[in-house]
Amino acid sequence: MKHCLFKSLMIGVCLAAAWSFAGAQQTAPVPTPSEVPEMSDTYLNDSANIEAGKEIWQQQCRHCHGASAYPGKAPKLKPTRYKPDFVYKRVTDGFRKMPGWKNIYTEEQRKQIVAWVMSESFSP
Numbered sequence: 001m002k003h004c005l006f007k008s009l010m011i012g013v014c015l016a017a018a019w020s021f022a023g024a025q026q027t028a029p030v031p032t033p034s035e036v037p038e039m040s041d042t043y044l045n046d047s048a049n050i051e052a053g054k055e056i057w058q059q060q061c062r063h064c065h066g067a068s069a070y071p072g073k074a075p076k077l078k079p080t081r082y083k084p085d086f087v088y089k090r091v092t093d094g095f096r097k098m099p100g101w102k103n104i105y106t107e108e109q110r111k112q113i114v115a116w117v118m119s120e121s122f123s124p
């Protein structure tokens with residue numbers, strides 16, 4: 001009888017451990033990169049989107065990336081080498097010293113920033 005009690009206690013401990021392990025797995029932060037939404041050429045070439053992205057650029061990006069930023073603070077952007085998806089990912093998730101803007105700008109606004117950076121009129 002005593003032995004039996006011990007056994008069921010052990011099973012209980014194991015179950016509790018397994019339970020909390022499963023719980024911990026669920027709550028652990030998962031650094032999944034954000035999904036990149038569809039950005040058609042029509043969207044990217046729309047002057048209203050480019051204008052809206054430019055506004056944000058001047059408010060939030062220029063002081064690090066712009067011509068007026070002190071040298072070495074952030075790399076000069078080279079849009080001809082980028083794909084829209086890359087710019088969207090950097091703007092959304094950030095990268096090392098580049099801050100992410102996922103919680104600050106809506107998906108629409110981040111797409112507009114991409115439209116501006118990829119546009120022919122882009123200038124830092």
Ligand code: HEC
Pocket residue numbers: 056057060061062063064065073074075077078086087090091095096097098099101113117
């Ligand atoms: C606090 C300064 C800072 C701000 C503000 C900032 N960035 Fe950056 N950004 C960086 C740094 C630093 C890097 C380089 C990260 C690395 O590769 O280590 C970077 C990298 C990038 C890259 C990738 C460049 C490459 O060639 O690899 C893009 C695109 C970019 N930023 C766009 C933007 C846009 C658009 C905004 C505004 C929404 C912005 N950044 C705001 C600092 C900043």
